[in-house]
Amino acid sequence: MSTIAEPPRNARCPCGSGKRYKDCHGALQPPQVAGVAPLLEIFDYARAKYGCDMFVIDSLMRLGIATDDYNGQEKAVFSLIDWTLKHGVHTHLVAHARKAEKGAGAPETEDVKGASEIANNAANILSVWRNRRLEEEISQADNDALKKQLAEKPGVILNVAKQRHGDFEGKIGLWFDQRTYRYQSSHDRGQWDNRRYPISTERDAA
């Protein structure tokens, strides 16, 4: 993650209050975490201090909610939704997929692991699925022509499994670019966008 630069302590606060930064938003302190309620306090802080409107939670399990605690997961999801709606922001919850049968393809709504309320109450569900079988076929291809032909098939499927307020649900084929750690929308490397974000976390340029 990149760091957001702090304004000088005695400069005017960027919020436009006219006060010094140290006497205004600079005085806000991040609260301590563990569980959904403290997490939402941190979110309140990030929203107030930095105007953040995009929040990502890397799974409920990280907040100490057990994989089989369905009631806890349900409660957590409802408080996240309440908070998100109240502030008019976006909250992304990383969920895991149930173990799929071999060859099952990209996960769908019903494949979201945990309480069914997670998938039922999400406005949008996106799954990113790596086609490992194709990766294997490419690595085992015994000639370059076949390798090239297989590499034209998308190695990653982005499945828009649910979009409550939109008009598109369906699958989009993508190609993963190992060099920039980005997904590309064409198999044609000549069309790949080679920019890297953010500069400070650039992977080795080799």
Ligand SMILES: [Zn+2]
């Ligand atoms: Zn301020």
